[in-house]
Amino acid sequence: MKSTKKINAMLGRMLIVFLLVCLMLPLVVSCSQQSEIPDGYQYATCDGAYFRLFIPTQWKTTTESGISGGIYSAKENVTVSMIREREVHALDENSPDVSGVLEEKTTAEAETGAETETDQVAQETALHYAVLCGQEYETSMKRYKQTSLFRTxxxxxxxxxxxxxxxVGETEYKYFQVYAKYKGYFYVFTYAAPTDYYQKRLEMAEEILGYVTFAQTPFEGKNNRQPNDGADAPDGMRLISGEDVAYRFYAPKSWKIDPNMGQSAVYFSAEDHSNISVSGHMPSExxxxxxxxxxxxxxxxEGTFDSFTLIxxxxxxxNxxxxxxxxxxxxxxxxxxxLGGQAYRVDQTLILHGAMVYLITYTATPERFxxxxxxxxxxxxxFRFR
Incomplete structure (x- = not known):
């Protein structure tokens, strides 16, 4: 297992990403590139991603939140997402034991998925990462229970x-996640649904997964907003947000951009993973x-954290x-x-802009807050809107 410092840093990121994907409802956004889009589908891919994720046109995309993915409906809260997570070398010191953990079953596609030695090594590496994530979920998620682990x-x-x-809160969710190694990083596709809806939307999620592709070049979504190189940033600060969001998020230059987080986010240092992030969400009806x-x-x-106290x-x-x-x-x-035995203090600002609520979230341990x-x-x- 990881050292306490590394686990705490990871949980700091999970605190935000987990809530964004599972608990909040995003805006409908679409992109205008057409050549590679399957019939009846739309892009659900954030700028800069080295993959292409597509969802059916009746789904709502979550790209405005900075997460590649989509949600089926506010009522069902069925979601898919895909993110780039940790670098492969993160396993160098803390690779878990994976002997005997795999099931014999595979998907039909997996029969030809690891034909070369390179494929086999990549799959074995992904297995180590999946097992590590499972160990961390067991610590950080309530009533976590793994039901299956196999090659695909x-x-x-x-x-x-x-x-x-x-x-999650008072609702039981079922998930499937697919882990793959690409260009030195782990990529994770997630399908999440309340248990009552999981089987109902599973076939659609499988189809979405089947259309996932990796790319040699980053995705460049097109929109009508004018580009901004950050030249108007206040002294000592730099522009963090991209061209695919409705706001300008500036942070001190000393803070570091976190490539592993699925939204506009910065953290202070490797030793102090206090972080600030911005995300946009659409309230339910x-x-x-x-x-x-x-x-x-x-x-x-209150229903998700191990303990919660409003200050x-x-x-x-x-007042x-x-x-x-x-x-x-x-x-x-x-x-x-x-969460998972780790204490956090969070300062969160909610801003109403049009039909959206935007959240600026500062997360730190109580002693560093x-x-x-x-x-x-x-x-x-x-902070400014465009």
């Missing part, structure tokens, strides 16, 4: 498929107001504050949460 194929590459279930969305979010947090809320009656961000109504909350509040203030002051 993704994007014509030998891969490993893991199936499991876990409790029953939570169309920002206050309603915040209340639903807090309810999800402050600018919309609370006893209500008319907060705005770039002229838009906003709510700011601070809370303590524990106050170290970066000045930088957080600078980030909030510089």
């Amino acid at each position: 194929v993704m994007g014509r590459r030998a891969a490993i498929r893991m199936e499991y279930s876990a409790l 029953q939570n169309l107001t920002m206050g309603g969305y915040k209340d639903a979010l807090l309810q999800e947090y 402050s809320d600018t919309s609370a009656e006893e 209500q504050t008319d907060l705005t961000m770039d002229g838009k109504p906003a709510i700011r909350i601070v809370y303590d949460a524990t 106050d170290d970066h509040t000045a930088d957080l203030t600078a980030v909030l002051d510089a």
Whole structure:
């Protein structure tokens, strides 16, 4: 297993990504490239990705949140996503024991998926990573239970498929994840659904997975926004967000961009993984107001974290504050949460812009939280919509 420091850093990233993918509902976005899109499908791929993910046109994409993927409907909360995770060399020191963990069954495609020695080595490496992730999920997810682990194929590459279930809030979810190695990184495709809907949408998820391809060049989504090279960044800061989102997110130059996170995000250092991220979400029909969305979010947090304590809320009656961000109504909350035995303190600003709620999230351990509040203030002051 990983050292405590490495596990805590990973869980800091999981805290954000896990909630984004499973608990929040994103905006409909589509891209205009057409040549490689399967009939009846649309791009669900973020700029810069070395893969192509497509989803049916009746699905909603999650690319506005910075996550390649999509959601079937707000009612069902069935999602697919694909992200680039850790570099392969992350396994060098902490590769888990995988003897006897694989099942004999394979998918039909897997029969030809590891024909060469290189394919076999890549698949074995992906197996080690899948087992490591399973060990970490067991620590960080409630009622985690792995049900299957076997060889498969993704994007014509030998891969490993893991199936499991876990409790999210008060709802049991079922998942399948496919792990593959490409260009020195691990890539993970995830299908997640409440147990009641898992089998109902499984065939569609399998079809989506079948259309996944890896690419030699990064994806370049086209849109009507004017490019910006970050020349207007405040002194000492740089532009973090890309051209595929509706906002400008600036952060101090000393903070590092995290390529493993699926949205606009920075972290402070390898030793101190305090991080700041920005993401956009569409409230469900029953939570169309920002206050309603915040209340639903807090309810999800209470059901998801091992422990959850709200410290402050600018919309609370006893200390209500008319907060705005770039002229838009906003709510700011601070809370303590524990996940997988690790304590966090989180400062989250919710901003209403059009039909979307945008979240600026600062996550740190309680002992490091106050170290970066000045930088957080600078980030909030510089944040702009386009």
